[in-house]
Amino acid sequence: MSTASEKKIDALIVDDEELARQVLRELLQTHPEIQIVAECVNGFEAVKAVVAHKPALMFLDVQMPKLSGFDVLELIEEDVAVIFVTAYDQYAMKAFEVHAVDYLLKPIGRERFEAALERAKKRIGEKMPPVQELVTAARPPQQYMERLVVRDGTRVTLIPAAKLDYVEAQDDYVALATQGAKHLKQQTIASVEAGLDPARFVRIHRSYIVNFERVVRIEPYGKDSRLAILADGTRLPVSRTGYARLKALLDDRV
Amino acid sequence: MHPLLTRRSYLGAYLAVWVPLACLLVFLIKVSGGIGILEATVVVVPMAVLFAAACLSAWYTCRATPLRSSGITRVFGTHLVAAFILSFLWAQIGRLFAHALSTSPSFLGLGARYDAHFAILIVSGVLLYLVNVGFFYVLIALEASRAAEARVLETSVLARDAELKALKAQVNPHFLFNSLNSISALTSSDPAKAREMCILLAEFLRMTLGLGEKASIPLSEELSLVHRFLAIEKVRFGSRLQMTEEVSEECKTMLIPPLLLQPLVENAVIHGIANLPEGGSVRLAAACQSGRLSIVVENTFDAEATPGHRNGMGLANVRQRLEARYPKLASMRVAPNATLFQVNLSLPAEPREEQS
Numbered sequence: 001m002s003t004a005s006e007k008k009i010d011a012l013i014v015d016d017e018e019l020a021r022q023v024l025r026e027l028l029q030t031h032p033e034i035q036i037v038a039e040c041v042n043g044f045e046a047v048k049a050v051v052a053h054k055p056a057l058m059f060l061d062v063q064m065p066k067l068s069g070f071d072v073l074e075l076i077e078e079d080v081a082v083i084f085v086t087a088y089d090q091y092a093m094k095a096f097e098v099h100a101v102d103y104l105l106k107p108i109g110r111e112r113f114e115a116a117l118e119r120a121k122k123r124i125g126e127k128m129p130p131v132q133e134l135v136t137a138a139r140p141p142q143q144y145m146e147r148l149v150v151r152d153g154t155r156v157t158l159i160p161a162a163k164l165d166y167v168e169a170q171d172d173y174v175a176l177a178t179q180g181a182k183h184l185k186q187q188t189i190a191s192v193e194a195g196l197d198p199a200r201f202v203r204i205h206r207s208y209i210v211n212f213e214r215v216v217r218i219e220p221y222g223k224d225s226r227l228a229i230l231a232d233g234t235r236l237p238v239s240r241t242g243y244a245r246l247k248a249l250l251d252d253r254v
Numbered sequence: 255m256h257p258l259l260t261r262r263s264y265l266g267a268y269l270a271v272w273v274p275l276a277c278l279l280v281f282l283i284k285v286s287g288g289i290g291i292l293e294a295t296v297v298v299v300p301m302a303v304l305f306a307a308a309c310l311s312a313w314y315t316c317r318a319t320p321l322r323s324s325g326i327t328r329v330f331g332t333h334l335v336a337a338f339i340l341s342f343l344w345a346q347i348g349r350l351f352a353h354a355l356s357t358s359p360s361f362l363g364l365g366a367r368y369d370a371h372f373a374i375l376i377v378s379g380v381l382l383y384l385v386n387v388g389f390f391y392v393l394i395a396l397e398a399s400r401a402a403e404a405r406v407l408e409t410s411v412l413a414r415d416a417e418l419k420a421l422k423a424q425v426n427p428h429f430l431f432n433s434l435n436s437i438s439a440l441t442s443s444d445p446a447k448a449r450e451m452c453i454l455l456a457e458f459l460r461m462t463l464g465l466g467e468k469a470s471i472p473l474s475e476e477l478s479l480v481h482r483f484l485a486i487e488k489v490r491f492g493s494r495l496q497m498t499e500e501v502s503e504e505c506k507t508m509l510i511p512p513l514l515l516q517p518l519v520e521n522a523v524i525h526g527i528a529n530l531p532e533g534g535s536v537r538l539a540a541a542c543q544s545g546r547l548s549i550v551v552e553n554t555f556d557a558e559a560t561p562g563h564r565n566g567m568g569l570a571n572v573r574q575r576l577e578a579r580y581p582k583l584a585s586m587r588v589a590p591n592a593t594l595f596q597v598n599l600s601l602p603a604e605p606r607e608e609q610s
Contacts, residue, residue, distance in 0.1 A: 019440065
């Protein structure tokens with residue numbers, strides 16, 4: 001893959017506008033050390049391309065249809081140095097919170113671009129904290145997730161929060177149950193809980209968060225514990241504190 | 255709420271005015287003879303306090319018979335009857351009081367002497383009551399003019415606010431930045447196209463700034479602004495952006511407030527087309543029928559991809575401007591379904607006046 005004399009840096013360009021991709025392509029022409037391995041026109045393609053090419057560097061647009069640049073970051077596990085490229089300056093804070101290398105504003109000038117590339121080269125190879133947790137943490141307070149994004153191999157699924165039945169913790173992963181299917185995602189149950197609207201989702205157990213609207217009844221189950229029966233017949237354990245939370249939410253609603 | 259009872263200082267001032275009135279009443283009783291100054295004071299002062307309280311009720315009768323809308327006979331009739339009834343009752347209470355006092359040796363025979371002043375008391379009671387009525391009418395007028403002033407101020411602030419928002423909404427900075435980015439890309443790959451886009455952008459900006467100053471423009475002018483906007487966005491989105499238009503020649507001469515459709519079309523592109531990976535189309539239709547102009551701006555969209563974002567500034571702004579311009583005569587209906595987002599406007603059709 002790499003010759004002894006020079007090692008190329010694999011880069012990915014992600015933008016839904018052809019002309020925006022063209023600008024980046026042109027700016028990179030004077031940098032033979034950077035090799036564009038793929039250009040992607042949306043977030044779904046970007047996720048696939050990251051898995052397929054494992055690039056070291058990614059130029060990432062923020063505003064794209066369905067999957068935003070931030071969604072893409074949440075879905076990839078690979079260590080990629082990210083340079084955001086956008087016409088919107090309001091995401092700059094959030095970009096640096098997810099440890100982006102730089103944040104370029106369109107239209108992009110040559111000097112600013114070179115500076116970003118220099119920073120990126122220094123960053124490549126450094127170990128980054130897991131970005132999924134950072135993305136969740138960077139969400140503005142009091143604003144809950146309207147949808148969740150999960151990836152299975154290269155297939156990306158969007159789950160609207162309203163369609164989420166329950167969340168189950170499984171070691172390092174969480175399983176998101178929706179309409180009979182379960183989607184695995186590498187995230188802690190606590191950070192999922194933090195992103196969900198507490199008026200609709202309740203942590204009923206150390207390992208379970210349930211969509212309140214799916215619960216049809218609660219049954220006693222042994223000493224000090226109960227079972228929540230969901231509309232589709234699923235039975236989930238309810239701890240004593242979980243039961244107290246359910247009751248508190250119920251009281252709020254009545 | 256009675257205005258004089260809202261603050262202690264108001265009530266204090268009102269009662270202070272009654273002090274000279276009470277003195278006048280004492281003097282009147284004294285000079286008309288038969289009652290000593292001490293006796294007059296003892297009887298009149300509590301009666302004055304009582305009447306001062308009773309006269310507060312005139313406020314309510316004044317409110318119930320506004321000068322402007324009630325006939326003169328009704329105004330005079332109401333207040334005279336009220337004045338007589340209240341004064342009679344008041345003089346009667348005073349009489350009971352005087353008779354009660356006359357049982358004490360120092361006020362012997364006061365009751366009988368009071369009775370001789372009964373008519374004078376009623377007449378002065380009526381006059382005092384009418385003075386109060388006049389005073390309350392002045393108060394009501396003052397209050398009404400202050401309220402009117404506040405209302406005028408409020409509407410002018412609202413109008414200014416709507417205007418400012420409209421101005422701000424005219425040019426979306428992100429639209430500018432994205433367009434400039436496209437131009438910078440085109441300069442090397444397709445200089446002719448870059449120049450064309452510069453010209454489109456310049457025309458769009460010039461029209462936007464110019465139109466904002468006019469009160470109304472023909473639909474055709476708004477459409478040519480929209481065409482430029484879409485032509486610029488078409489460069490960015492390429493084949494992802496499709497456009498259809500159904501506007502009759504007759505409709506194109508109708509007058510509308512400037513920049514009414516541009517924000518709607520902009521919304522259709524930013525919140526509709528931009529969120530569809532495969533793109534979509536924007537449809538603009540206008541029809542005139544029986545004195546009404548109906549305009550439809552419709553775009554394909556993904557209801558799940560854009561939660562909550564749709565009812566943003568642009569729509570609220572258009573609604574506000576329609577309401578300000580055609581109070582109760584215009585309507586805006588927003589009808590989203592799973593794949594189509596439709597905004598319907600209905601406003602009075604105003605044909606352009608022929609220039610002489």
